[in-house]
Amino acid sequence: MLPNRSMPASTVIPELAYPDLAEAIEWLCTTFGFTLRLRISDHRAQLNVGEGAVVLMQHPAAGAVTPIAHSLLVRVEDVDAHYANSFRRGAGVIHPPATYPYGERQYSVADLTGRTWTFSQSVADIDPAEWGGTVGTL
Numbered sequence: 001m002l003p004n005r006s007m008p009a010s011t012v013i014p015e016l017a018y019p020d021l022a023e024a025i026e027w028l029c030t031t032f033g034f035t036l037r038l039r040i041s042d043h044r045a046q047l048n049v050g051e052g053a054v055v056l057m058q059h060p061a062a063g064a065v066t067p068i069a070h071s072l073l074v075r076v077e078d079v080d081a082h083y084a085n086s087f088r089r090g091a092g093v094i095h096p097p098a099t100y101p102y103g104e105r106q107y108s109v110a111d112l113t114g115r116t117w118t119f120s121q122s123v124a125d126i127d128p129a130e131w132g133g134t135v136g137t138l
Helices: 021-032 079-088
Strands: 012-018 035-040 044-049 052-058 070-075 092-099 104-110 116-122 133-135
Touching: 012 021, 021 035, 021 044, 021 052, 079 092, 079 104, 079 116
Parallel strands: 012 052, 070 116
Antiparallel strands: 012 070, 035 044, 035 133, 044 052, 092 104, 104 116
8 A cells, every 4th residue: 555644544534523533633642542643624634543543623603404423444455446446346435436636536425324334545745734634643
């Protein structure tokens, strides 16, 4: 798998939503000993958890069209082939494959219960500072 400084190296990365992102970062780092890997504006953060990682998301405001409680991010070798199989098998497309400035090609689908799964392939090694990320401990 291509390394990318903008993405944790973990294969499976839980994505958890919190009503107060800054408070969640502080609490998880202080309470569980996690460390901030990367802060992405005011809406996302990546935390180091041993050899793994967790992504924190700002929970959408009450009444948002698509409230998110949590989802999963899974790194794959070939996101387009993976998407084609998921689509054929009936996964509900949320976002088709797209390449992002942080060096990842990703797509998101809903599983049979409506839970969001995002599949990601590193396509470039991008310094988080190039797209506005604030680096913690990589």
